[in-house]
Every structure is written in C-alpha cells, then in structure tokens.
Amino acid sequence: MKIEKVKFDRLKMPLLSSFQTSFGTVTAREFVLVSVFGEGHVGYAECVAMDAPVYNEETIDSALHVAEQFIIPKLLETELDTPEDFSTIFSWIRKNNMAKSGIESAIWDLYAKQNGISLSKALGGNKEEIEVGVSIGIEPTVEGLLKKVEGFLEEGYKKIKIKIKPGVDVERVKAVRERFGYDIPLMADANSAYTLADLETLKQLDQYKLIMIEQPLAHDDIVDHSKLQRELETPICLDESIHSLEDARKAIELGSCKIINIKIGRVGGLTQAKKIHDLCQEKGIPVWCGGMLESGIGRAHNIAVASLSNFTIPGDTSASKKYWAEDIIEPDVVLSKPGIVTVPKEPGIGYKLRQDVVDKYLLSSKVY
Ligand SMILES: O=C(O)CCC(=O)c1ccccc1C(=O)O
Numbered sequence: 001m002k003i004e005k006v007k008f009d010r011l012k013m014p015l016l017s018s019f020q021t022s023f024g025t026v027t028a029r030e031f032v033l034v035s036v037f038g039e040g041h042v043g044y045a046e047c048v049a050m051d052a053p054v055y056n057e058e059t060i061d062s063a064l065h066v067a068e069q070f071i072i073p074k075l076l077e078t079e080l081d082t083p084e085d086f087s088t089i090f091s092w093i094r095k096n097n098m099a100k101s102g103i104e105s106a107i108w109d110l111y112a113k114q115n116g117i118s119l120s121k122a123l124g125g126n127k128e129e130i131e132v133g134v135s136i137g138i139e140p141t142v143e144g145l146l147k148k149v150e151g152f153l154e155e156g157y158k159k160i161k162i163k164i165k166p167g168v169d170v171e172r173v174k175a176v177r178e179r180f181g182y183d184i185p186l187m188a189d190a191n192s193a194y195t196l197a198d199l200e201t202l203k204q205l206d207q208y209k210l211i212m213i214e215q216p217l218a219h220d221d222i223v224d225h226s227k228l229q230r231e232l233e234t235p236i237c238l239d240e241s242i243h244s245l246e247d248a249r250k251a252i253e254l255g256s257c258k259i260i261n262i263k264i265g266r267v268g269g270l271t272q273a274k275k276i277h278d279l280c281q282e283k284g285i286p287v288w289c290g291g292m293l294e295s296g297i298g299r300a301h302n303i304a305v306a307s308l309s310n311f312t313i314p315g316d317t318s319a320s321k322k323y324w325a326e327d328i329i330e331p332d333v334v335l336s337k338p339g340i341v342t343v344p345k346e347p348g349i350g351y352k353l354r355q356d357v358v359d360k361y362l363l364s365s366k367v368y
C-alpha cells in the first residue's frame, strides 16, 4: 500500500446536549477528520484527541504537530504491506496514541476499501450486530438524570453508564436503582476522580450491584486499582490506565481490573486495539468499546472493532442522534433494533462522508 496524500480537516460540531465528566464539560466537540488517499480510494478516520489534555496528555494541536513532524513525512515515502506495518514503523514514537490512531485507522479503512471488504471483516470481526449502551454525563439534577435514563431505556439501550465524581455518586446510583430496579445493566464511570482515601464511598456502591465501576482511581495507576479491586465486589473496568498491550498485561496480572474498556484512539490504533482484545480473550477478561464523543466517522470504526468476538459487553457506541443534530456520515448510525447496531457489510467503514455537513462545521484544512 502506498499512501499518496493525507488530509486533515479540523471540525467543531455542537453537541445536542452538553456532556459533563469529573474533568470538565464539553458543549461542542472539536476533532480532526483524517483522509488518506491511495489507488483511487479514500480511507477516513477521526483523531479523537480533545482540545485540552484532560482525558489524556494529548490535545488536537499536539496530535497535529506529531502527525505533521514525525508521521506524515515518513508515511508518504513508505510502502506498507498491510495496515499492521504502521504500528511497527512508528513504534519509536512514544505515546501520542491518538495522533497515531487517527492516521492508522484511516489506513485500515483504505485497506478494506482497496480489497472490497468491510472493515469489520478486515479486522476479523464475526458479529453482524453489536449491542450498544449509552454514557450519560453528570446531570445538574437527579430528576434530570432519571429522565435521561428513562428515555434511553425506552430506546432499548443495553447498558446505562452514568458519570460520577466525589459528592455526586452514591445518591445518583441509588436514585437510578430505586426508580428502575436492579434488572437494568447499570455502571458508573469516575474518570479517575477518587483515591484510596475514598474507599468507604466506593464500597458503599457495592450494594447497588453495578455491572462495573470504570476508572475510579488515578489515570496512570494500576497498583492502587489492584488494592481496590480486592476490597470491592463490583468489577473494576480500566479506561484511562490502559494505553498498550503491555499495560493490559500488567493490569490483568496484578488483578487491577476484571474488565477493560478499549478505545481505539487511546491505544494507538486498530492494530493495538485488536492485540489487546486478543490478550483479554485469552485471559478471560471481557472487553467493550468506549467512546470519545465521536462523529460518525470515529463511531463507524468503533462499530467495526466491536464486531470482534470478545467485545461481549455493550459499548458506548450510541446512535448518531444521541450526539448530533446532523452527523457527517450517511446513513446515520441508528438502532436497527432496540439497543442494537447492525455492522455494515459494505467496503471499509460502510458509511459515506457527508461533505455538506463537513463544510458546515469546518475550521481549517491541510493537505500533505
Ligand atoms: O458516548 C461516548 O462517546 C462516551 C463518552 C464518555 O464516556 C467519554 C467521553 C469523553 C472522554 C472520556 C469518556 C470516557 O469514557 O471516560
């Protein structure tokens, strides 16, 4: 494979409803749409870095810098046998996983299109449908939260994740359980907002039988998580702490989690995502696909990766209309049945780019 040209379109799209986590509030999502060109085809992906380094160390600007200075010049003069070569060639670049992933995932889409197969098939996915859930931010009021939960349950979403932070935690989980009972698949995501000093609060959550608690402790920790997991009945799921196959191996070995959230961007691309998936499968650790408030392009990649067999827990890959007034893809990501998204069979990601919508939200473009 020869990459003939790379294009970055920087977009800013307003979210239908603002999204609050323990690290801040997002009202509009700024991101980079990546296009890679080769043999008459175009592969698309999304760089999911955020505008500030609050989720991980990257920002949109840092990702663009790393891509422009260290990835693109080499990429444009290199012949790849398969998309897997990308992560080998650029393994010398430490971290900056979202910068790598934006380009690597676009190459996977290009590869699948050049070979006339779906991205799901190219990755070795074997599911025709995936189960999906929703991630609900910290709502201003309990009543507001309950209303959102009710709406998403009516749409059939198969997992309800609510964001928590110190002071907005036990009472929220309790309220959801009291209103909707113990049969709904409920979990909480703390985005690293607690420490072991909060053990008593975290233990109180056990009584509400959450399917998991996601990343309760520091973003760079696996040691305290392993101590915490020994104190909790609720399974811990790691998100922020897992950047690589090695991180996953160590966390599993230490008993720091029982579940892993795989985000393609956080781990540096689809090749690494697949490797972590395979390791987890071998070790009996179920995985699910997390989200970064993606546009339809990033969402399409999430759908494809979630079609791999060990993605046994519904992911945060919700329908387009949970996020956007208009998505940049055609068709929208929709629930084909309650809580189900059908994995496209068309070549590549299986969704077309809506250039009219891209143009509407475009901040700047650059071609290499
Ligand atoms: O709906 C989604 O895309 C998931 C949203 C979400 O939970 C999230 C969004 C931005 C950054 C981090 C996270 C997270 O999973 O921790």
Ligand SMILES: [Mg+2]
Binding pocket: 189, 191, 214, 215, 239, 240, 261, 290
């Ligand atoms: Mg998370």
